[in-house]
Amino acid sequence: MGGVSTSHVLLGLLAAGSRHGYDLKRAHDERLPRARPLAFGQVYATLGRLQRDGLVAAAGQDRAAGPDRTTYALTDPGRAALDEWLSTVEPPMPYVASTLFTKVVVALLVADVDRARSYLIAQRGAHSARLRELTAAKADPAATLSDVIAADFAIDHLDADLRWLRATLDRVADWHREVHP
Amino acid sequence: MRPGTLVRLALAGTRTDTARVVLTALSALLATLAGLAALTVLAIDKPPGDAWTESEQYRNALLREPGLRGGTAFALLMLTIPVLALAGQCARLGAPARDRRLAALRLAGATPGQVTRLAVLETGVAALLGTLAGLGLHLGGREILHRPDAQGRLALPTDVLPSTGAIAAVVLGLPVLAALATALMLRTVTASPLGVSRRAPRERGPRPWAGILIGVGVASFAAVRPVAYRFDGNDEVLGWLVPLLFVAGALAAMIGVVIGTGWISYTCGRLLRRYARRPPALLAAGRLMADPWAGSRTFAALLAAVIFGAGAAALRAYFVTQDQLQRAQSQLAGADGGADPFYLSTMDLVDAAVAVAILIAAGGLMVALVEGIVARRRAYAALVATGVPRGTLSRSVAWQALTPAVPAILLALAVGELLGRGLFPRAATGGSSAQVCNATAALCDDPATRERYTRIVETPGAERVPDVPLEHLAWLGAGATVAVLVTVGVGLLFLRVSIALDELRTA
Amino acid sequence: MTQLQARGVVRAYGPTPALRGVTLDVAEGEIVAVTGPSGCGKSTLLHCLAGILRPDAGEVTWRGHRIDTWSEAARSRLRRTEFGVLFQFGQLVAELTAAENVSLPLLLAGTGRREARTAALTWLERFGVAELADVRPGELSGGQQQRCATARALVTEPRVLFADEPTGALDTLTGEQVLTQLVRLAREQHTSVVLITHEPRIAAYADREIMLRDGLVDHTGLGLDVPLAGGAR
Numbered sequence: 042m043g044g045v046s047t048s049h050v051l052l053g054l055l056a057a058g059s060r061h062g063y064d065l066k067r068a069h070d071e072r073l074p075r076a077r078p079l080a081f082g083q084v085y086a087t088l089g090r091l092q093r094d095g096l097v098a099a100a101g102q103d104r105a106a107g108p109d110r111t112t113y114a115l116t117d118p119g120r121a122a123l124d125e126w127l128s129t130v131e132p133p134m135p136y137v138a139s140t141l142f143t144k145v146v147v148a149l150l151v152a153d154v155d156r157a158r159s160y161l162i163a164q165r166g167a168h169s170a171r172l173r174e175l176t177a178a179k180a181d182p183a184a185t186l187s188d189v190i191a192a193d194f195a196i197d198h199l200d201a202d203l204r205w206l207r208a209t210l211d212r213v214a215d216w217h218r219e220v221h222p
Numbered sequence: 223m224r225p226g227t228l229v230r231l232a233l234a235g236t237r238t239d240t241a242r243v244v245l246t247a248l249s250a251l252l253a254t255l256a257g258l259a260a261l262t263v264l265a266i267d268k269p270p271g272d273a274w275t276e277s278e279q280y281r282n283a284l285l286r287e288p289g290l291r292g293g294t295a296f297a298l299l300m301l302t303i304p305v306l307a308l309a310g311q312c313a314r315l316g317a318p319a320r321d322r323r324l325a326a327l328r329l330a331g332a333t334p335g336q337v338t339r340l341a342v343l344e345t346g347v348a349a350l351l352g353t354l355a356g357l358g359l360h361l362g363g364r365e366i367l368h369r370p371d372a373q374g375r376l377a378l379p380t381d382v383l384p385s386t387g388a389i390a391a392v393v394l395g396l397p398v399l400a401a402l403a404t405a406l407m408l409r410t411v412t413a414s415p416l417g418v419s420r421r422a423p424r425e426r427g428p429r430p431w432a433g434i435l436i437g438v439g440v441a442s443f444a445a446v447r448p449v450a451y452r453f454d455g456n457d458e459v460l461g462w463l464v465p466l467l468f469v470a471g472a473l474a475a476m477i478g479v480v481i482g483t484g485w486i487s488y489t490c491g492r493l494l495r496r497y498a499r500r501p502p503a504l505l506a507a508g509r510l511m512a513d514p515w516a517g518s519r520t521f522a523a524l525l526a527a528v529i530f531g532a533g534a535a536a537l538r539a540y541f542v543t544q545d546q547l548q549r550a551q552s553q554l555a556g557a558d559g560g561a562d563p564f565y566l567s568t569m570d571l572v573d574a575a576v577a578v579a580i581l582i583a584a585g586g587l588m589v590a591l592v593e594g595i596v597a598r599r600r601a602y603a604a605l606v607a608t609g610v611p612r613g614t615l616s617r618s619v620a621w622q623a624l625t626p627a628v629p630a631i632l633l634a635l636a637v638g639e640l641l642g643r644g645l646f647p648r649a650a651t652g653g654s655s656a657q658v659c660n661a662t663a664a665l666c667d668d669p670a671t672r673e674r675y676t677r678i679v680e681t682p683g684a685e686r687v688p689d690v691p692l693e694h695l696a697w698l699g700a701g702a703t704v705a706v707l708v709t710v711g712v713g714l715l716f717l718r719v720s721i722a723l724d725e726l727r728t729a
Numbered sequence: 730m731t732q733l734q735a736r737g738v739v740r741a742y743g744p745t746p747a748l749r750g751v752t753l754d755v756a757e758g759e760i761v762a763v764t765g766p767s768g769c770g771k772s773t774l775l776h777c778l779a780g781i782l783r784p785d786a787g788e789v790t791w792r793g794h795r796i797d798t799w800s801e802a803a804r805s806r807l808r809r810t811e812f813g814v815l816f817q818f819g820q821l822v823a824e825l826t827a828a829e830n831v832s833l834p835l836l837l838a839g840t841g842r843r844e845a846r847t848a849a850l851t852w853l854e855r856f857g858v859a860e861l862a863d864v865r866p867g868e869l870s871g872g873q874q875q876r877c878a879t880a881r882a883l884v885t886e887p888r889v890l891f892a893d894e895p896t897g898a899l900d901t902l903t904g905e906q907v908l909t910q911l912v913r914l915a916r917e918q919h920t921s922v923v924l925i926t927h928e929p930r931i932a933a934y935a936d937r938e939i940m941l942r943d944g945l946v947d948h949t950g951l952g953l954d955v956p957l958a959g960g961a962r
Contacts, residue, residue, distance in 0.1 A: 180909045501836045513824075609807070611806075614837065
């Protein structure tokens with residue numbers, strides 16, 4: 042899913058005008074401040090794939106800057122693909138699958154309640170620490186709205202995870218009895 | 223709703239609700255006693271004869287003389303005013319909590335009618351129990367006090383009973399009245415299941431309409447005499463016009479003073495807010511301005527009693543002056559009958575009634591004050607938690623009660639005095655002539671010689687404006703102020719006990 | 730430096746134990762969140778620390794002085810001068826304007842009216858509600874009321890601010906704004922904060938979190954000694 046998103050982000054960034062690869066990487070990191078930073082290799086690989094599918098086209102080369110500085114532009118099929126992607130709704134959590142959830146289940150299967158509980162507690166500690174970090178970043182007077190909104194997204198998810206962790210800690214003994222009757 | 227459910231929900235109160243029910247019953251009892259006493263006095267049969275024939279079976283002139291019985295009954299009825307005001311104040315005891323409970327019932331789906339029926343049932347039944355107990359007490363007292371003296375004369379009119387219809391009107395009418403008043407006070411709760419939440423702020427204080435009402439009251443009392451002269455002999459007109467002027471005037475003046483207290487509270491609040499330096503006065507100022515009618519409600523009964531007392535003081539001053547004039551005249555004519563104590567001893571009885579009224583009113587004041595404190599318990603607890611000393615809160619309660627009380631009592635004294643003075647502006651005796659015999663008894667007794675020594679002494683008519691009974695009014699004002707001080711003192715003791723920080727847990 | 734210390738604090742309401750021996754330290758300028766499920770004794774702990782309630786057993790120490798043995802008047806003075814107290818709602822005096830409410834602690838301390846009003850306006854300004862200075866609480870929104878209450882709690886520049894679910898009655902966004910301002914201003918004047926909450930996202934404003942469970946500190950709560958998977962975030 043991540044790869045698909047990267048190509049759509051690049052298409053979106055090109056919708057405002059043609060850019061070369063380095064620009065695209067910088068704009069990506071600025072607009073999605075707390076996303077995993079994009080590697081140059083990934084930018085060029087994705088652009089190559091998009092060019093192959095006819096969604097972007099090379100629009101010229103900045104000679105002074107060397108061969109890597111090819112400028113790319115959005116093609117009409119590319120615009121159509123972007124439109125289609127934007128007008129579809131993401132399925133809301135089609136599968137309950139997360140490493141966090143899976144790990145607790147496995148811990149209960151292979152070990153006892155204490156193992157599962159200590160994992161939950163450790164995870165809660167890590168979640169709390171991260172939540173505190175993001176809250177501090179968000180409260181920083183220098184934070185831009187992009188920073189705040191990105192932090193909010195993560196805070197809300199961590200908050201939900203923490204509630205789940207707390208409730209599951211209270212239920213883990215009963216749960217274990219259900220798994221090992 | 224089944225009757226069982228109705229009763230269960232009506233009984234679902236706290237101790238405060240129990241206290242309210244007991245006090246409602248008690249005030250209904252007191253009102254019944256006063257009302258039945260007045261009716262009994264009115265029920266005394268006038269023996270056949272002219273208008274002045276006395277009912278010889280009573281020891282007390284107030285009961286014996288037909289001309290005085292009306293006044294006696296009126297004074298007894300006046301006693302019901304502070305009692306009814308007390309009932310009104312008792313009805314508000316714990317009312318915010320009850321209103322919340324009733325609002326919760328509305329939220330749970332009760333119709334406005336069902337909720338009203340609940341509250342009306344509570345008040346009506348409590349009042350009915352009170353009036354029935356009052357009736358029982360009256361009938362019992364009648365038996366016990368029926369003790370003719372050696373001449374077979376009675377101290378009280380224990381030989382007559384009001385008509386059954388009149389008794390029923392008091393015993394059943396008072397509960398109906400109480401129930402109607404409750405239904406009226408519950409309008410806000412029944413209108414919305416949310417009860418009284420955010421009230422619109424008061425943009426401006428009460429307007430001084432009270433002045434107009436007081437003016438009307440004083441004017442109608444002052445009009446009684448001219449009207450009586452104007453329609454002299456026309457008993458039909460006088461029969462309804464004079465009582466109308468009395469009742470309308472007294473009501474207008476009392477309502478005027480009570481409303482005026484709202485204005486006084488607001489104005490005191492504004493002045494305090496402007497000049498207050500310390501938090502207690504500032505807190506009191508805020509409360510006085512936010513709810514100026516609290517003062518009116520709190521002091522209504524007391525002020526009614528003070529007006530009545532001040533009117534009685536003016537009346538006494540008139541009687542004293544009249545008596546002095548008459549004595550002066552008798553002395554001119556050569557005779558000295560001494561002071562005539564009749565009217566003054568009557569006034570003593572009226573003053574005793576005023577004292578009782580002030581006592582009852584002080585009871586109502588206490589109820590209202592404690593209720594105000596209980597209603598704010600949570601707010602007080604929050605303030606104490608943030609470090610506001612309890613002494614500051616006590617002082618703010620004292621400021622809040624005393625600041626409007628003193629001017630309001632002064633106003634009530636002035637209005638009462640004006641009413642009495644309007645009725646009897648000046649004492650007067652008409653001119654008279656008397657034959658005086660200036661000789662020995664023997665000479666005077668002899669018809670032959672008497673003529674020579676006898677002369678006619680002409681006494682000119684005299685008029686005097688009675689003095690303002692400053693001393694009497696001062697005593698009355700002091701009494702009322704002391705009543706306020708004592709109740710505030712007791713209220714403060716209650717405040718100390720009632721600020722439990724446990725209130726914070728329900729936050 | 731340790732400002733506030735609780736040692737084995739026990740407190741019961743009748744037969745119901747609320748605290749069963751809580752020990753904790755609050756350092757100068759530190760923001761400590763106390764979390765836990767409903768009924769775990771959070772509010773009781775705050776009331777004991779702030780000197781509102783006396784513990785049945787144990788000690789509460791303020792800068793080396795045992796305050797749980799002080800008289801109510803002395804603790805009242807301490808709360809007025811060194812502490813600030815903030816509740817979920819309903820702490821403003823309904824009959825006084827916002828500015829009068831905020832200046833109340835200063836007036837109690839004997840400050841003149843004009844001076845107190847100036848300070849109140851400054852604090853209302855800091856919370857962005859200066860234009861509501863002459864409005865009564867009944868006409869304010871929940872968020873505005875809570876901003877005024879926070880301004881009142883901070884106007885005496887207290888050493889410790891006790892906040893019991895200060896954003897509990899507010900929506901998420903408003904609550905965050907109020908809390909962000911509170912934390913920023915507390916840090917500026919090195920005020921310690923004891924923050925009671927049951928929400929993880931509110932506790933995240935604190936430097937440290939203490940979890941209560943059944944009247945005791947739950948030490949297993951926040952283990953951080955487990956390595957993070959993949960060594961990255």
